[in-house]
Amino acid sequence: MRSVVWTLGLVLLLANCRSNVLERRTVLLMDTYVTVQACGPRAAAKQAIQAALKRLEEIDQRFSAHDSLSPVYRFNCEERPLEDSEVVALVQAAVEVSEATGGAFDVTVEPLVRLWGFYGEHPAVPGQSVIDSVMKHVGSRNLVFENGRVRKLDPNARIDLGGIAKGYALAQAAQAMRHAGVDSGLIDAGGDVYAFGRRAGRAWRVGVRSPRGDSMVGVLEVRNLAVVTSGDYERFFVSGESRYCHIIDPRTGWPAQGVASVTAVARDPALADAWATAGFVLGPDVVELAARHGVEMLVLTDRMERFASSGFDRLDVRHPESDTGPRGARRTRKTGCPG
Numbered sequence: 617m618r619s620v621v622w623t624l625g626l627v628l629l630l631a632n633c634r635s636n637v638l639e640r641r642t643v644l645l646m647d648t649y650v651t652v653q654a655c656g657p658r659a660a661a662k663q664a665i666q667a668a669l670k671r672l673e674e675i676d677q678r679f680s681a682h683d684s685l686s687p688v689y690r691f692n693c694e695e696r697p698l699e700d701s702e703v704v705a706l707v708q709a710a711v712e713v714s715e716a717t718g719g720a721f722d723v724t725v726e727p728l729v730r731l732w733g734f735y736g737e738h739p740a741v742p743g744q745s746v747i748d749s750v751m752k753h754v755g756s757r758n759l760v761f762e763n764g765r766v767r768k769l770d771p772n773a774r775i776d777l778g779g780i781a782k783g784y785a786l787a788q789a790a791q792a793m794r795h796a797g798v799d800s801g802l803i804d805a806g807g808d809v810y811a812f813g814r815r816a817g818r819a820w821r822v823g824v825r826s827p828r829g830d831s832m833v834g835v836l837e838v839r840n841l842a843v844v845t846s847g848d849y850e851r852f853f854v855s856g857e858s859r860y861c862h863i864i865d866p867r868t869g870w871p872a873q874g875v876a877s878v879t880a881v882a883r884d885p886a887l888a889d890a891w892a893t894a895g896f897v898l899g900p901d902v903v904e905l906a907a908r909h910g911v912e913m914l915v916l917t918d919r920m921e922r923f924a925s926s927g928f929d930r931l932d933v934r935h936p937e938s939d940t941g942p943r944g945a946r947r948t949r950k951t952g953c954p955g
Contacts, residue, residue, distance in 0.1 A: 638815070641665050646676045646782060648806025652789065655815050656798035664796035668789035668803060675788060678703060679781040681726060681774070682735075691766070692726070692774040698766035703777075706886070707766050710780050711756045713890040716909060717902075721894035722866035724754050726776035732871070734862040739853045741860065747869040754866055783844060783889025786810035790885075810842040810885045827876035827916055842885035846892040847877040848918070865897045872897045879914040880906065881928070887911060 639661035642651040652668045654661040678700065680686045687703050690696040698704050710723045727750045733739035758773035759766055786803050790812050793801045800813030802820055811820035819839040823832040827847045836843055848861035852871075860871040878895035882888040891911045895902040899915065900923040906913045907925040915923040 637661060639665055641669070643669060645669070645672050646785065646805060650806065651802075651804040652793075653802045653804075654793055654798045655800035655813070660797035664793040664798040664801060667792040667796045668801075671788050671792040672785050672803075672805075675781065675785040679706070679777045679784075681776045681778070688775060688777060691768070695768070695771055699764070701764065704761070704764060704766050706777060706780060706784055707759070707775065708761060709886060710777065710890060711759065713780070713887070713894060714756050717891075717894040717898065717905070719755070719867050720865070720897040720902075721779065721890050722754065722756055723775045723777055723779065724756060724758055724773055725864050725866045726774040727753050727772070728864045728866070728869050729776065729862065730774075732860070732862075732864065734851055739860070739862075741855050751869045754869070779893040780886050780890040782806075782808050783810075783842060783885035783887070786842060786885040808842070808844045808885070808889060811838050812840045814839060824879050824914075828920065833914075833916065836881065838881065841881055841883060842888040843879065843881050844885070844888040844892045845877055845879040846896040848872075848875065848896075849877075863893060863896045867897075872899075874918055875899050875915060876918045876920070877916045878902070881912040882910055884910075 636656050637658050638653060638655050639658065640651065640653045642649055644650070650672060652665045654664040656664065677683055678686055679688055681688050681692060683689055687698055687700040691698045698707065707723065710721070714722045728747070729735060731742050731746065731750050753770050753772040753774070758768050758770040760769060782805050786805060786808060787810065789803045790801065790810050794812070800815050802809065802811040809822050811822065819837040821835050821837050822843045823835045824843070824845060826833045827849050846863060848859065848863070851862035853860055863872050864870070865872045875896050878892050880888040880892035880895060882891070887909070888911060891902070891906050891909070891913070895906060895913055895915060898905070900917070903913045903915060903923050903925045907927060912925045912927045914928055
């Protein structure tokens with residue numbers, strides 16, 4: 617799961633919601649709680665939520681590295697080429713981000729995440745010699761694209777699309793909602809958020825949690841944008857005096873250090889997802905690089921130093937005190953819909 621994100625807003629007068637309502641549903645999907653909100657006529661809003669959840673379920677199964685029926689699992693464990701066009705396209709997009717970030721983001725990092733124990737209940741620091749041996753199987757150089765398929769040069773290479781698939785799922789869910797007849801909605805997948813259209817005649821407001829505590833570092837006003845945060849506070853363990861999180865630097869084989877959280881904002885949720893992970897690895901240096909690729913960044917170091925791209929200020933970052941609700945709990949609060 618990524619950072620905890622709240623949607624915030626003002627309650628409208630009842631008269632403003634005579635024609636449109638806000639429907640909301642929360643389910644457990646993709647190993648996290650997913651909340652979908654839709655603004656519109658009641659029947660259309662309900663249908664939109666149902667369509668979004670159905671699409672999310674499809675993507676959850678298709679892109680899972682742990683579901684034995686998924687193309688990704690077969691690619692990893694049965695050495696079958698990837699032939700599913702949707703999966704192939706996302707792997708290609710991931711490789712492009714890998715190239716743009718100098719390998720800071722790489723979907724072939726799966727063997728390292730497994731080595732460090734982050735797929736299980738007891739992560740631990742492996743020996744350097746073991747890390748070095750596993751590193752031989754990591755790198756997009758092990759993937760070959762040909763005739764609409766992906767095959768691997770190294771039989772021990774494995775992929776995990778978790779760093780980009782959730783963002784892709786947000787985009788697909790929003791598309792399903794629009795096709796169902798609503799033009800305003802929000803999908804929150806464990807803190808990765810995509811908001812489209814307007815609610816209550818204004819942009820959606822998304823709060824970003826502080827990586828050190830239950831407060832928020834700010835509130836973004838967004839429309840047709842994704843807000844994705846990678847943090848060191850969700851999956852980590854402490855060994856000796858060091859803190860190790862689940863985001864592995866593919867270039868070294870070790871968990872990334874020095875950063876507490878990275879928030880990426882982009883029109884393409886998959887791009888925001890991948891760059892948030894890359895940003896956690898690259899640290900403050902990612903800010904200008906990401907901006908050149910259409911991604912705005914906010915980086916908070918483990919010393920709570922703040923680095924933000926110039927465009928981030930244009931997103932109307934407000935102080936968390938503007939929220940009148942409680943802080944520190946995962947929630948998606950109901951707001952009014954455009955009348």
